Structures are given as C-alpha cells and as structure tokens.
Amino acid sequence: MLRSIPDERIRQRDKNFSHKRRDMMDTLIEVEDENGHRLDDQEIMDLLLMYFNVGHESSGHITMWTTIFLQEHAEFLEKARAKQEEILRRRPQSQQGMTLNEYRQMHYLSKVINETLRLITFSLAVFREAKTDVTISEYHSNPKKFDPSRWDNFTPKTGTFMPFGLGSHLCPGNELAMLEVAMYRNRMGGVLGVTRRPSKQSNVKHDLTLPVPMRLMHP
Numbered sequence: 001m002l003r004s005i006p007d008e009r010i011r012q013r014d015k016n017f018s019h020k021r022r023d024m025m026d027t028l029i030e031v032e033d034e035n036g037h038r039l040d041d042q043e044i045m046d047l048l049l050m051y052f053n054v055g056h057e058s059s060g061h062i063t064m065w066t067t068i069f070l071q072e073h074a075e076f077l078e079k080a081r082a083k084q085e086e087i088l089r090r091r092p093q094s095q096q097g098m099t100l101n102e103y104r105q106m107h108y109l110s111k112v113i114n115e116t117l118r119l120i121t122f123s124l125a126v127f128r129e130a131k132t133d134v135t136i137s138e139y140h141s142n143p144k145k146f147d148p149s150r151w152d153n154f155t156p157k158t159g160t161f162m163p164f165g166l167g168s169h170l171c172p173g174n175e176l177a178m179l180e181v182a183m184y185r186n187r188m189g190g191v192l193g194v195t196r197r198p199s200k201q202s203n204v205k206h207d208l209t210l211p212v213p214m215r216l217m218h219p
C-alpha cells in the first residue's frame with residue numbers, strides 16, 4: 001500500500017501532472033543530501049510509515065487516556081465540562097465549529113491533557129545516550145495520582161516534563177497534537193473540546209463508557 005504512494009506520485013510528476021499545492025511527498029522525492037543523493041523508494045516508505053505512526057497513533061493514544069482519566073474522575077470531568085459550556089454560552093449563534101481563540105481559553109482542559117501526558121507515554125523508547133551518569137528522581141509529589149490541579153500556576157523546570165522530547169529532535173507535531181486531543185469529539189458533541197451544542201433531547205450526562213479491555217490497561 002505504501003509503495004504505491006511514491007510510485008503514483010512519480011508517475012504523475014513524469015506526466016507533468018500539476019498539483020494544486022506541493023506537499024510533503026514532493027519534498028521527499030526531491031530532497032538531496034550534500035552529495036546530491038536522493039531518498040530511494042525504501043527510505044521514502046520508511047519515512048511514511050514513521051509519519052503514520054507518530055502522527056496518528058500518538059494523539060489517538062493520548063486522547064484515549066485523557067478520556068479514561070476523565071471517566072474515572074467525575075469531578076475533573078464536571079470541571080472541564082463547566083468550562084467548556086461557559087465557552088459555548090459566549091459563542092455567537094451564527095458561529096459554526098470551534099475557533100482557535102476558544103481553544104486558547106480552554107485552560108482547564110490543557111491542564112487535564114498535560115496531566116495525562118505526564119502520566120502516560122506511548123513512546124516506549126527514545127534513543128539517547130547519557131554522556132554522564134544521571135540520577136532519576138521523582139519530581140512531583142504523589143506522582144502516580146492523576147491531578148490536573150498540580151498544573152495550577154505551575155511551570156515545570158526545563159527537562160522535568162518532556163512528553164514531546166527535547167532538543168533538536170523535539171516532536172514537530174507537538175502543538176498539532178495538543179489541538180487534536182482537545183478537539184476530540186464524542187457523541188455528546190465534545191466533552192474534551194467544545195465543537196457543537198449538546199442536543200436538548202439528550203439526558204445522558206457523561207457518555208464516556210469505554211470497553212473493558214482499555215480499563216485493564218490502566219497503569
């Protein structure tokens with residue numbers, strides 16, 4: 001399946017097919033190193049596979065865990081919901097969907113997501129070599145407890161909160177990922193992100209029931 005993607009694009013380019021917009025695939029086909037070498041098919045496929053994994057699995061995984069934590073802690077879900085509903089009440093009737101400005105007002109939700117990222121990592125390994133011995137110690141009090149309030153007026157010191165890595169290989173999708181998790185939409189119209197008004201007919205309060213296997217994976 002992956003091989004067909006660069007093959008198809010190369011065929012189109014050979015036929016002078018004009019794209020509306022150049023995209024990542026054009027860059028992967030054209031990019032050259034300092035000796036003029038281009039990526040071969042296998043390398044392009046490896047990169048595509050990596051993008052599929054990091055760009056999709058990652059935010060999906062964190063969205064799932066944010067949902068699980070909120071389901072398990074009704075008080076935080078209520079607080080997140082109240083804040084989202086407040087944003088909705090201020091929304092002009094004519095507005096369709098969520099704006100970036102609304103997203104930026106979701107301070108409580110970003111604490112919930114940060115707290116999820118603090119507790120859960122989907123990256124099983126980040127390959128780095130420690131040049132000197134380091135001592136790894138707990139930075140937070142009661143570290144295993146899910147508690148978004150620990151983010152109240154709190155900015156972590158550099159190197160103590162690294163869900164997206166650090167340095168030159170810092171995750172380039174970090175801001176997009178936060179936005180994606182916040183905009184996750186459930187059947188009620190969005191507990192995480194406010195995307196539409198809840199239906200008046202619905203009397204379901206928390207529609208976050210998850211299948212049993214997910215609950216068994218809880219750390």
Ligand code: HEM
Nearest residue numbers: 054055058059062123163164165166169170171172173177
């Ligand atoms: C909650 C979601 C995400 C988390 C927790 C996450 C976390 C990470 C981490 C820990 C790394 C390794 C950084 C390092 O080596 O120091 C990484 C790399 C990367 N991430 Fe993400 N990521 C997320 C979402 C995304 C998304 C949505 C995209 C793209 C749309 C993306 C694209 C990448 C890429 C391309 C790299 C490789 C960067 C490099 O090696 O230079 N990630 N991510």
